[in-house]
Amino acid sequence: MQLQVMNSPFNEEQVEALNRLLPTLTESQKIWLSGYLAASQSQVAASAVITPDTVVQDQRVAETSPQIVNAEQSKTREITILFGSETGNCQALSEDLRTKLGGLGFKVELSAMDDFKTKGLKKVQDLLIITATHGEGDPPDNALSFYEFLNSRKAPKLEDVRFSVLALGDQSYEFFCQTGKDFDKRLEELGAKRLYPRVDCDVDFDDLAAEWTEGVLNELKASQSEATGGSTIVAQESSPLGTPLQQSAYSRTNPFKAEVLENLNLSGRGSNKENRHLELSLEGSNLEFEPGDSLGIYPENHPNLVDEIIEEMQWNPDELVAINKLGDVPLREALLSHLEITILTKPLMEKASHLTHHSALKELLAPGQEEALKAYMEGRDILDLLRDFAPWETSAREFVSILRKIPARLYSIASSYKANPDEVHLTIGTVRFHAHGRDRMGVCSGQCAERVKPGDRLSVYVHRNPNFRLPSDPEAPIIMIGPGTGVAPFRAFLEEREELEAQGKSWLFFGDQHFRTDFLYQVDWQRWLKEGVLTKLDVAFSRDTAEKIYVQHRMLQKSKELFQWIQEGASLYVCGDEKHMAKDVQDALLTIFQQEGGMSFEAAESYLTDLRKQKRYQRDVY
Incomplete structure (x- = not known):
């Protein structure tokens, strides 16, 4: 919003200055500024009412500055x-x-x-x-x-x-x-x-x-x-x-339209996976980030799914429907860009049950049916819901009112701002699966894999993660554990350390299915090894051996040296799958502490807790 001279108490020069300043302020800065002005008015009022002698009052204010008590x-x-x-x-x-x-x-x-x-x-x-x-x-x-x-x-x-x-x-x-x-x-x-x-x-x-x-x-x-x-x-x-004004006007609630510069398939021919490397331009956004931060992308739903929903319900795609703060927008646009249509939740199912008389839906929501409800929602979307529990007694406007806003998808940033100013790199694993008679894909990963080309734009914002940060001391050693796309932030870590000419040791544990097709950023790691930016690299390709080998197995094989690094002050970082990998890695660490440190299980747990409190055991798991 721009101030105008005609509807404000400011002159033209003041309006111009305010319009330059306000878009650069963060929410906390705006709040502080409004509080400061309110406090200033309170002081003036107190001076006029309580203290007739304004000279004495001014002296009191000066004596207590900068803290007014x-x-x-x-x-x-x-x-x-x-x-x-x-x-x-x-x-x-x-x-x-x-x-x-x-x-x-x-x-x-x-x-x-x-x-x-x-x-x-x-x-x-x-x-x-x-x-x-x-x-x-x-x-x-x-x-x-x-x-x-x-x-x-x-x-x-x-x-x-x-x-x-x-x-x-x-x-x-x-x-x-x-x-x-x-x-x-x-x-x-x-x-x-x-x-x-x-x-x-x-x-x-x-x-x-x-x-x-x-x-x-x-x-x-x-x-x-x-x-x-x-x-x-x-x-x-x-x-x-008091700090330099380096804030951006763009945020989670006001995303930046970033141009796609590159969209490459990192996976080799014959791979069971598809991992994309995206490079986006942040030029003109004033957005900055640190290694460990993520980029939020507001995706669009697949047009085919949107059209199938509209056809199933025989709705008019141009009918206007209400979308919270946006007001009325055409139905197709709402389903395409604003509303979540690929995930079913219990609150959504409960709201939907009031829009149909279908007994099976009400039975799913009955007490004692929690497991059956959970099983039904797994892998299904809005189109399944509409088909399975027809007929519906609802208009398009009423039905979309029960849908939640489509959430942003967060991806660990795979580049250093210092090394690549005005760019941000991402590593995105494409999610594809077949369930309940239909082929399906991840909303954002599918969009990036199939419908995003260089020159297109994505709505993005920087999501800061203060709980996943490099040590402040560039001489401190680091141990990075990131199988699959979990390796993304460690590419940013090493780019940053290279740019800073950091001398601290670094050790990467990486794993995936096959060496030939799934060794993500292989050239980068090998170059950094040669140049000394990366000190050690241990890899585990689970499908290349008769017995599946994962990163936690490599850690156990190198337990003595790994424990020595930790004793010397190394910080541990884990990124990737939470359900299996992160738990297996933590179990491996506890085993290493017991074996190499002569600790009981309880002492090993306490040791890991202390590392976490010291910010030397940080995880970005999902």
């Missing part, structure tokens, strides 16, 4: 924000909340759950928890230790604590927002009082997160007003505007 602040309860974040969303929300609370004068402590000293929990006054749920209802890695403590016999009674929980999740998973639900229930069991009801968010979390934030802020402001007799506390935090 109200005598009533001692009556304000301290707020503790704890976040459990796997990909960075919860951390970003927590930081924004801290900024808002600080602007209102609250004293705030912000911490990742694994950095929080649990012995101080009984001293907490107001506790705000923002957490994701990972995998099958598990806490994120950086929430594990706090989660286990809270659910142990060591957890203290919390009768004097007020709390609220914001839970992030994905409704396509069975245990939606389970970690947030667990925290909410356990805090209540320990005697804590709910400050504001828990809110559970799906992948499109912005509106619900904002609703929870507003509700929490209103409750806290009401409590503050009671504690201070109606007076307002004014505090001034250090400004985020």
Whole structure:
């Protein structure tokens, strides 16, 4: 939105300056700025009403700058924000909340759950928890230790604590927002009082997160007003505007249309897989990223699937339907670009059951049929739902209202910004499968494999992942474990280390099916080995040997040297499949610690936990 001179109190020069500045600000900077201006007005008002002698008042303000302290602040309860974040969303929300609370004068402590000293929990006054749920209802890695403590016999009674929980999740998973639900229930069991009801968010979390934030802020402001007799506390935090303005106007809610420069098939002829290497231009976006970050892509559904749905229901493709903030758009455009049509979830099935009298759908949703429902949803999409439970008593407009917004797909960035400014590289494994009588494919991976050509554009944004970062010391050794497309971020790691001329040792464990067809980025690894950027490379090609060999087997074979590297300060990184690979790799690490370190199983687990707390065991698994 551009300011205009005619509808603003600013002159032409001021409007021009504001229009240059505002698009560059992040949300936290805008929030801070609005809070700062509000605080400034409060000071002026206080000066005019309370202190007739403005010279003395100005002197007081100068003496307390940059921190303005109200005598009533001692009556304000301290707020503790704890976040459990796997990909960075919860951390970003927590930081924004801290900024808002600080602007209102609250004293705030912000911490990742694994950095929080649990012995101080009984001293907490107001506790705000923002957490994701990972995998099958598990806490994120950086929430594990706090989660286990809270659910142990060591957890203290919390009768004097007020709390609220914001839970992030994905409704396509069975245990939606389970970690947030667990925290909410356990805090209540320990005697804590709910400050504001828990809110559970799906992948499109912005509106619900904002609703929870507003509700929490209103409750806290009401409590503050009671504690201070109606007076307002004014505090001034250090400004985020003090750093150079390198922010982009593009974000998750305002994606950039990136031009596709290259789209190559990395897999050799005869491979059972298709892995694509995409290079996108970020020129003109002002988007930057660090190794370990991901790129979000908002995909389009397959046109054939969209047309089959419309034909099945005999709808008019040009009929206007409502899409939340976009207003009315043609039905075909809505199904193609805005709505999720390839995944079935329990909430969707429940909503759909009200639009048909088909008894079989209602039976699937009956108590005790959870396994049958789960089995039905696996591998099916909206077209299956419409065909299996016809006839439907609904219009197109009514039916699309039950569909959720199509979520972005995140891919680990496979390049270094320092090495390739204004470009971003991705490694995307194409998902194809046959189920329930039809050939199917991944929404985004299928689009990139079949319908995206150089010159086309994709809607993208940078998704920061502060929990997957290279060591700050370029001399520190690193061990990278990334089979398949999980190797993508390690290409970025080594590009970055090469650019910085880092001297730290590096060791890569890579695995896939066949050496001849599936050795992703083989030329890059061999060049870096020759030049010394990569110190060691161990590979496992599971289908090239009679007995399947995976990366965890190579780790066990090199257990003595691997443990020595860790003892010397190496950081461990794991990227790729969560269900099998990540668990197998972790089991291998525990075995190595026991064998080479002479530890008991319990001591090995504690050792791994300590590595995680030191940020020396980081995972990006999915």
